[in-house]
Amino acid sequence: MRSLPLALTARLAPVVVLATAGWALSSGPLSAAPATEKKAAPDGGTSPSAPAASAAVRTYRDSPAPCEGVTKKTVTSLVPGAKTAGKEIPSTDESLRRTCSWNALKGFDYRWLDISYELKKSDESALAAYKQRTTEKSGGGKVPGLGDEAYSVVNLTTDDKQQTREGMVIVHASNALVVVTYNGSDFESKKAPSTxxxxxGAIKAAKEGMAALEAAQ
Known part of the structure; x- marks a missing residue:
């Protein structure tokens, strides 16, 4: 029998050695013992593959179309002469804040109404914003039966003998704030509407706005 050329034998020798070593390691006497089955962690233990805690659940994820937050009937009543469709004020992020306003001058009576929806990432951040707003607008009082809590304040200002009275209602509900501003002036008498x-008027609009927020979810 002819022997293989020396050069070819030298190239095949390492392959034979590796194959033999592989047999010895995998099925021969030098093979490793089979790995033991990994037991489940005891009750109460933490598994490295356990899912991370889920993100905080937000009660309100969507804002209603703000110009539909107050009914046409109420807009006509509070802002005589205004177009009931309203005008949405542009926002840098509509997923976080949306606002609509109505205003009109009928005769010498001027009225302005706006409503804003602000959605926060958590109930805590919404509550913090609510507390900050109500602190800045001191002199008001609680509005029962509206959201988790609500606050109303009315202020009178005078500019060049012209009075303007403005009311604001701030509603906190879970991770949302609903804010209504309503003001008016009489340019003939230079007086303002009553407190x-x-x-x-502001509370009525806020109640409708809160109902619209709940219906949008």
């Missing part, structure tokens, strides 16, 4: 008229 009662402005306060009741």
């Amino acid at each position: 009662d008229e402005i306060n009741k």
Whole structure:
């Protein structure tokens, strides 16, 4: 039998050695013992593959179309002469804040109404924003039965003998804030509407706005 050329034998020798070593390691006497089955962690233990804690659940994820937050009937009542469709004010991020306003001058009576929806990432951040707003707008009082909590304040300002009375209602509900501003002036008498008229109008709009937020979810 002819022997293989020396050069070819030298090239094949390492392959034979590796193959023999592979047999010895995998099935021969030098083979490793089979790995033991990994037991489940005891009750209460933490598994490295356990899923991470889920993100905080937000009650309100979507804002309604703000110009539909107040009914046409209420807009006509609070802002006589205004176009009931309203005008949405541009926002840098509509997923976080949306606002609509209505205003009109009928005769000498001027009225302005706006509503804003602000959605926060958590209930805590919404509550912090609510507390900050109500602290800045001191002198008001609680509005019962609206959201988790609500606050109303009315202020009178005078500019060049012209009075303007403005009411604001701030509603906190879970991770959302609903804010209504309502004001008015009489340019003939230079007087402002009564505190009662402005306060009741703002609260009425806020209640409708809160109902629209709940319906949008």
